[in-house]
Amino acid sequence: MPAITSANAIKTTYNIYDDPPQDDITLEDFELWAIDRMRILAEIEASFARNRSYKDMSETISALSRKYLPLNSTTAKSIDVDAERKKDHISHFVLRLAFCRSEELRYRYVKSEMTWFRIKWDGNDTTERSQFVESLNLGWIPVEEEERISLLPELLAASQITLQPGTTINQYIENYYKVHWTKVPDLVERRRVFLKNGFAYVPAREQASIVFQAFHTNLEKQLMLTAKALPRLDEDNRILPILEHLSQGFVAGIASEYHVANPADSVTADMIDEISNKHFPLCMKNLHETLRKKHHLKHYGRLQYGLFLKVIGLSIEEAMIFWRKGFSGITDDKFNKEYKYNIRHSYGLEGKRTNYSAFSCQYIFTNHQPGVDDTHGCPYRHFSPENLESALVTHYGNQGVTPSVLPEIIQQVRSGHYHVACTRVFEISHGLKSGEGVGDGVSVTHPNEYAARSRELERQKLAPVDRDYPPGSAMEIDS
Amino acid sequence: MQIQNEPISEDVMGWLNHEHVPSKMFTHREFAFTLPGDIYLRYNSFMTMEDFRKQVLKLLPSRFEIGAVYSAMPKDKKTLRPGVLQPILRELVFDIDMTDYDSIRTCCSGKGICKRCWGFIAVAVVVLDSALRNQFGFRNLLWVYSGRRGIHLWISDPEALALTDDQRKSLMGWLEVVKGGKEQMKKVNVRFGKGGVSPLHPALNAAFQHLKSSFYELVLQDQDSFSEEDNWKVLLEYLTDADMKRNLREDWAADLNRTSEEKWDDLRKAMTAAKHKEKKGHATKSEAQKDPNEINVPVTDRYTAAMEDIILEFMYPRLDSEVTKHRNHLLKAPFCVHPNTGRVCVPVEPEHVFDFDPEKVPTVQQLIKELDQLGSETHHSGELGEDVPKIICQYHGPPGYESDE
Numbered sequence: 028m029p030a031i032t033s034a035n036a037i038k039t040t041y042n043i044y045d046d047p048p049q050d051d052i053t054l055e056d057f058e059l060w061a062i063d064r065m066r067i068l069a070e071i072e073a074s075f076a077r078n079r080s081y082k083d084m085s086e087t088i089s090a091l092s093r094k095y096l097p098l099n100s101t102t103a104k105s106i107d108v109d110a111e112r113k114k115d116h117i118s119h120f121v122l123r124l125a126f127c128r129s130e131e132l133r134y135r136y137v138k139s140e141m142t143w144f145r146i147k148w149d150g151n152d153t154t155e156r157s158q159f160v161e162s163l164n165l166g167w168i169p170v171e172e173e174e175r176i177s178l179l180p181e182l183l184a185a186s187q188i189t190l191q192p193g194t195t196i197n198q199y200i201e202n203y204y205k206v207h208w209t210k211v212p213d214l215v216e217r218r219r220v221f222l223k224n225g226f227a228y229v230p231a232r233e234q235a236s237i238v239f240q241a242f243h244t245n246l247e248k249q250l251m252l253t254a255k256a257l258p259r260l261d262e263d264n265r266i267l268p269i270l271e272h273l274s275q276g277f278v279a280g281i282a283s284e285y286h287v288a289n290p291a292d293s294v295t296a297d298m299i300d301e302i303s304n305k306h307f308p309l310c311m312k313n314l315h316e317t318l319r320k321k322h323h324l325k326h327y328g329r330l331q332y333g334l335f336l337k338v339i340g341l342s343i344e345e346a347m348i349f350w351r352k353g354f355s356g357i358t359d360d361k362f363n364k365e366y367k368y369n370i371r372h373s374y375g376l377e378g379k380r381t382n383y384s385a386f387s388c389q390y391i392f393t394n395h396q397p398g399v400d401d402t403h404g405c406p407y408r409h410f411s412p413e414n415l416e417s418a419l420v421t422h423y424g425n426q427g428v429t430p431s432v433l434p435e436i437i438q439q440v441r442s443g444h445y446h447v448a449c450t451r452v453f454e455i456s457h458g459l460k461s462g463e464g465v466g467d468g469v470s471v472t473h474p475n476e477y478a479a480r481s482r483e484l485e486r487q488k489l490a491p492v493d494r495d496y497p498p499g500s501a502m503e504i505d506s
Numbered sequence: 507m508q509i510q511n512e513p514i515s516e517d518v519m520g521w522l523n524h525e526h527v528p529s530k531m532f533t534h535r536e537f538a539f540t541l542p543g544d545i546y547l548r549y550n551s552f553m554t555m556e557d558f559r560k561q562v563l564k565l566l567p568s569r570f571e572i573g574a575v576y577s578a579m580p581k582d583k584k585t586l587r588p589g590v591l592q593p594i595l596r597e598l599v600f601d602i603d604m605t606d607y608d609s610i611r612t613c614c615s616g617k618g619i620c621k622r623c624w625g626f627i628a629v630a631v632v633v634l635d636s637a638l639r640n641q642f643g644f645r646n647l648l649w650v651y652s653g654r655r656g657i658h659l660w661i662s663d664p665e666a667l668a669l670t671d672d673q674r675k676s677l678m679g680w681l682e683v684v685k686g687g688k689e690q691m692k693k694v695n696v697r698f699g700k701g702g703v704s705p706l707h708p709a710l711n712a713a714f715q716h717l718k719s720s721f722y723e724l725v726l727q728d729q730d731s732f733s734e735e736d737n738w739k740v741l742l743e744y745l746t747d748a749d750m751k752r753n754l755r756e757d758w759a760a761d762l763n764r765t766s767e768e769k770w771d772d773l774r775k776a777m778t779a780a781k782h783k784e785k786k787g788h789a790t791k792s793e794a795q796k797d798p799n800e801i802n803v804p805v806t807d808r809y810t811a812a813m814e815d816i817i818l819e820f821m822y823p824r825l826d827s828e829v830t831k832h833r834n835h836l837l838k839a840p841f842c843v844h845p846n847t848g849r850v851c852v853p854v855e856p857e858h859v860f861d862f863d864p865e866k867v868p869t870v871q872q873l874i875k876e877l878d879q880l881g882s883e884t885h886h887s888g889e890l891g892e893d894v895p896k897i898i899c900q901y902h903g904p905p906g907y908e909s910d911e
Contacts, residue, residue, distance in 0.1 A: 181708040187698045208642065209665075209673050216679030218696075218707050225643030225665070 037112040040098040040151060041144070041159040043242055045249070048117045057121055058269050063095040064118035065273060068139040073470045075138075076444040079462050085146045087468040098147070100155050124266075125273040127254040132274060137246050144242055148235060160234065163241060165210060170203040170228060178221065178228070185221035186230055202231040211237055293340035296349035302339070306481035308449060308474045309406045310391065311335055312422045317402040322356045327395045328403040329366075333373050334385040338475045343374045387473045388446050407445035412437050419452065426456035446470050453477060457484055518839070519555045521648070521662070522572065528554055531595065536573030536580040538836050539565055540845070548573075548836075549580040568845040571836035575667075593833035598644070598666040598674065601837065602630050604655035606824035610731045617846075619655040621863045625724045627657050628859045630823035633713045634659065635856040637681065641709055649854040651867060653844025657854065658837055675831045683710065683822045692743040694819040703811040714814055717821040725766065725820050732766035735759075740819065741773070744812040750776050777809040843870045 070091055074084040092098070098115055099106050119140070126136035148156065160167070175182070182203060205226040214220045214236065220227040229237065260266070294302060303315040314332040318324050324332060333346065341349065350370055351362055368377055375382035386394075388405065397404040406415055416437065419428050428436075432455055439448040450470040454463055464470050465480040523532040537558070539547045547565075552558040562570065573580070574593035583591050604611070604619050604627065611623040631649060638644045638661065648660040669677070686693045698704050706714060725731045732738040738758055745751045754772060758764055764772075784805040829835050842851045848869035854862055 184705045184708050184711070187704045187707075208677075209669070212673055212676035216676035218680055218709065221708055222641040222680070223643075224640070 037109070037116060038101070038162060039155045039159040040100055040108075040112070041147065041155065042112070042116060042119070043163060043245055044116065044119050044123075045245060047120055048113070050113070050117070052117060054265055054269075057117075057266070058273075060114050060118040061121040061125070061269075061273055063114075064122055066095050067091050067143060068122070068136070070469065071139040071142050072135065073444070073447055073450075074468075075142075076439060076442065076447045079468075083462060083468065084142075085149065088143065088146050089150060090467060091469075092143075092147075100152060102154075121270075122273065123250060123253050124257065124260075125270040127250045127257060128274065133247070133250045133254070137243065137250065140246060141239065141243055145235075145239065148238070160238060163238070165237065165241060166206060167229075168205040168226075170205055175203055178223075182221050182228055182230075185228070186219070203228050204231065204234070205229075206237070211240070213240060293342065294336075294345070296341070296345045296352065299336070299341070299349060302478075302482075305485070306478045308471070308477040309418060309422060309452065310404065311474055311478070313406055313418065314402055316422075318353045322354055324353075325401055325403070327397070327401060329369065330373065331386050331391065331403045333370060334383055335474055335478075337374060338385040339478060343371065343376065346370055346374070385473070385475050388449075388471065391474075392445065405445055405449075407440050407448045412440065415440065423452060423456045427458065428452060428455050446472060449477070453481070457481065518841075521840075524662070531575055534575050534577070534579055534594075536576060536834075536836070538571040538573060539567035540569050540571075541565060541567050549583045551576075551580040569842045570839055572839045573836045574833045595667040596669075596833040598661040598663075598669060598677075599829055599835070599837050600634065600659040601652070601826040601829040602627060602634075602657050602659075602823060603652075603826055606826070610725070610729070610737060610820055612729050612731060612734065617655060619864050621865060622728055624862065624864055625720065625728065625860075626821070628862070629717055629720050629724070629821055631657060631854070631856050631859045633716050634681070634823050634825075636716065637709060637713065640712070641680075642677070647856075648840065649856055649859070650840040650851050651849075651854050651862070651864065652838065653842065653849045653851045653867075654847050655864075658840075658851075660837075660840070671831060671833055674833070678825070678827045678830050680709070681823075682825060682827060683713075683818055684824050691740055692815075692819070693740075694815045694822070696815070696818070697811060703807045706814060710818070713822060714818065717817050721817050721821060722767075725817075726770055727767060730766045731820060732769045733764075737820075738769060741769070741816055744816050744819075746808060746812070747780060750780065773813075777813075780805050781809070 067088060071084065071088060074087065079087075096111075096115055096118070097106075098111050099108050101108060122136065126132040170178075206229055208215050208220075208222055208225055208227045211220065211227050211229060211233075214229065214233060215222065215227060219233070220229055222228070299315070300319075303312055307315065311332060314324060314328050317328065318332070329350075333350070336346065336349070347367070347370065350366060351359075354362055354366065371377045373383055391403075391405045392408055395403065397409050406418055410418060416430075416433050419433065419436065420430065422428075432451075436448045436451055439445075439451065447470060450464050451461070453459070453465060453471060454461055462468055465476055471477050519526070519528070519532065522535060523529055525531075532555070533551060533553055535551060536548070537550045537552070539550065539562075541547065547567075550561070552561065574596035577592045577594050578586055578590055580591065604614075604623060605616070607623065607626050608615055611626065613622045614620055635647060635649070638647060638659075644661045644663045644666055646662045646666075648662070650658045650660065652658050683696060684693045685695070696707065696710055705711070732741060739755075742751050742755055745754075754769075754776060757772065758769060829837060838851065840851050840853060843849070844851065848871055849864070849867045850870065850873070852867055
C-alpha cells in the first residue's frame with residue numbers, strides 16, 4: 028500500500044472531501060476505519076436523540092474522536108498527521124458508499140458529518156481554519172480598510188448592530204470579506220449582510236456559516252452522485268456486504284465486542300438469579316425469566332443468553348450446571364443428546380471450535396427476528412409498547428423505573444432509538460444523570476457492556492477506596 | 507395586411523438569444539401559446555425565428571408567453587425520459603400586479619387601473635430598479651407594461667440567467683418586505699434587536715428614502731388611503747403605546763370625514779407629545795413597567811421605527827414571488843397585445859415611469875388605423891416611435907378584443 032505522497036497529502040485537519048482517495052487499501056482497513064468513523068457518527072446521532080446540549084456532545088465526541096480517529100494539527104510533532112488524515116479521508120468515502128442509498132440515510136449521514144465538522148471547527152486553532160478556508164477557494168476578497176471605514180454605518184446596520192451609548196463607531200470595526208451573493212444564499216435571504224454590486228460584505232464571524240454551507244452543499248451533491256454511480260460499482264461481493272453491515276450501524280451504534288472479564292468477575296450458576304436481578308439489561312432479564320418460568324428456551328434464546336453468560340464469566344462447567352438445572356422438565360438423556368453439544372459448541376469446544384463472541388445490540392436488532400413463540404431479541408425493538416411498559420415496571424420498578432418515566436422511554440422507542448431507550452433505563456435504574464450513559468456518556472451498544480458497567484458501579488459503591496484492579500478493566504474494548 | 511411580412515424577428519431574437527445565430531438560448535427555449543377559448547399550449551420550441559413566426563401566424567394566439575431555456579428541446583418533452591427536461595437558464599423575472607394593492611388603493615379596484623394608482627407601480631419600479639442594480643449589480647433590466655394593471659421586469663444578465671431556484675428564493679427573501687395574508691394586520695416585520703427598533707437594514711433604508719418623498723402625495727393626498735377603516739386600523743397596529751392607540755382609535759372612529767392627511771398629523775402630534783413627556787422623565791417609567799423588554803428603548807426610536815414601517819407597509823413593492831422563484835414559470839412576452847384591453851405591452855423606462863400613463867398606451871386597433879393611413883402614403887419605417895416596434899403588428903390576435911374600460 029503506497030503511502031500518501033506529499034503531493035496529495037491533505038494540508039489541514041479539515042477536509043471538504045471533494046477529491047476521492049486514490050490509494051490502495053486493504054479490505055480490512057476499509058472496514059475497520061469505517062467502523063471507527065461510524066462509532067463517532069453514531070454517537071452524534073445518539074446525542075441528538077438524547078437531547079444533549081451542544082457542549083456536552085462536543086466533549087463526548089471530541090473524546091471519542093481522539094480515541095478512534097485522532098486528527099492533529101499540522102504543527103503536531105512526532106505524530107504521523109498524514110496517516111491520521113488519510114484514515115479520516117478514506118473512512119469518509121467508505122461511509123459515503125454505505126449511506127448514499129436512501130434519502131433517509133443520506134439525511135442522517137449529512138447531519139452527523141456536518142455536526143462533527145462543526146465540533147472540529149469550534150475546537151481547532153485559527154491557523155488551520157484560515158488555511159482550510161483558503162484552500163476552499165471560495166473567492167473571498169478581504170475588504171480594504173479604507174472601504175470598510177467608509178461603509179461602516181451601512182455594515183453595522185446590516186449586521187443589526189446598534190451603537191451602545193459611550194462607545195465610538197471605531198470600536199465596532201471588524202474584518203469583512205466580499206463574496207458573491209450567490210455563495211451566501213442563507214445570509215442574503217435573511218438580509219444579514221450588506222450587498223453592493225452583487226457582492227455580499229460578510230463579517231469575519233459569519234465565515235463559519237459560509238464554510239458550513241459549502242461543506243453541506245458539497246456533501247449533499249456528492250452523495251446524490253454516489254447513489255447514482257453505486258449500481259455501476261464493479262463489485263466482486265467483497266465490498267457490498269461490508270457496506271450493508273455499515274449502513275446498519277446507525278440503527279444501533281457500533282458495537283464493541285467483549286471478552287471474558289477479569290477472573291474476579293467470574294460467576295457460578297447459582298449466582299445468576301441474583302446478578303440477573305441487579306445487573307442485566309431487559310433482553311437478558313426477559314430470557315432469564317422465561318427460562319425460570321417455562322424451564323426451557325428456544326434455540327436463538329439459548330444462543331443469545333448462553334453467549335452473554337459466557338462473556339459475563341460463566342465457565343463451561345458452570346454453564347452445564349446452569350442449563351441442566353434450568354431445563355428441569357427433561358431427562359438427563361435428552362439434555363445430553365440435544366443440548367449439551369450446542370452448549371459446548373458455543374464455548375468453542377465442538378465442531379470448528381470457534382470461540383463465539385456474544386451478540387451485540389446491533390446483531391440482536393438485525394438478525395434472527397423473533398418468531399411467534401420466541402423470547403429472544405431486543406424488548407425495546409421487538410415488544411409492543413404496552414408490553415414493554417409492563418416489562419419495564421416489572422423488572423426495574425424497584426430500581427426507579429416508575430410509570431412516570433415511561434413516556435420518555437417509549438418516545439425514544441417510537442422514534443427508533445432503541446439503544447437510547449435502553450441507556451436511559453440504565454441511567455435511571457443506577458441513579459445516574461441523564462446523558463451519563465454507560466460511562467463517558469456512551470450509549471449502550473452491547474448487553475455485556477450494560478452488565479459489566481452495572482457490576483462495576485456496584486463495586487465502586489461497595490469498595491470506594493480499596494480497589495485491586497483498575498476501573499474499566501472489565502470492559503476492555505477489542506475492536 | 508402587408509405589414510405582416512415585415513422582418514421583425516431581430517428584436518425578439520436578439521433579446522432572447524443574445525446573438526443573431528439561433529443558439530440553445532433560442533432552440534431550447536419554451537414558448538407557450540394561448541389560443542382563443544382558453545386553449546393553452548405549453549412546451550413549444552422552435553429551431554429558427556422563421557419557424558416561430560410561421561407557427562404564430564398559423565395559430566394566431568391571443569398571446570404568447572416565454573419560459574426557460576431547457577436542457578433539451580421542450581417540444582420533445584413527450585419523447586424524453588421523465589426528468590430529463592430541466593430548466594437551465596432563465597431570465598430573472600418579476601411581476602408586480604395592481605391587485606395586490608387593492609386594499610390600499612381607493613381610486614380603482616380589481617382589473618381597473620388609472621394614472622393615479624399607477625403611482626404605486628411607479629414607486630415600486632424605482633425601488634426595485636435601484637435595488638437590483640446597486641445591490642445585486644444587474645445591468646440589463648427590461649421593464650415592460652403588462653397590458654392591463656401591472657408591470658413585468660426581465661433581467662438578462664448572464665449571471666441572472668444562471669441563477670438556481672434556491673438562489674432566486676434567497677434573492678426574493680432579500681427583497682420581500684410586505685408579508686402575510688389578509689389576517690395578518692401588521693405585514694412589515696423587519697426589525698430585530700432589543701425592543702425591535704434596530705435601525706433599518708441599509709437596503710431597506712435605501713428603499714425607504716425613495717418611498718418617503720412620495721408618501722405624502724400618493725398615500726395621504728391622492729389615494730387618501732387612511733380614510734378607510736381597515737387601513738387606519740393597520741396604522742394603529744404599529745403603535746406600542748396602548749393609551750395613544752386607544753385615543754386615536756376613538757377620535758378617528760368618531761369623525762368619519764377625517765382625511766388621511768389629518769390622521770397622519772394626529773399621529774405625529776401624539777408622538778411628539780410622547781417624546782416631550784419622555785424628556786421630562788414622565789413616560790419612561792410607566793412604559794417600562796408595561797413591557798420589560800423595552801426598558802432601554804427611547805420613545806423617539808420606537809416612533810421613528812413605527813412611522814418608517816408604516817410607510818414601508820403602504821408603499822414598498824408588493825411582488826408576486828412565485829413568478830420569480832421558479833425557473834419554469836412563464837411570463838407574457840413583451841410587445842404582446844393584451845387580449846382584453848387591446849393595449850400593447852410596451853417597455854417602460856424606469857427614469858420616466860412616473861410620467862407613464864397606462865390609459866394612453868396604444869391599443870392595437872389604434873395602431874392598425876395609423877398603419878393603414880401610413881401604408882397608403884409611404885413605407886413606414888420607424889415612424890411608430892421607439893416604444894412600439896413592429897412586432898406587435900405580426901399577430902394582432904384573434905378578432906374581437908373586448909376592452910374592459
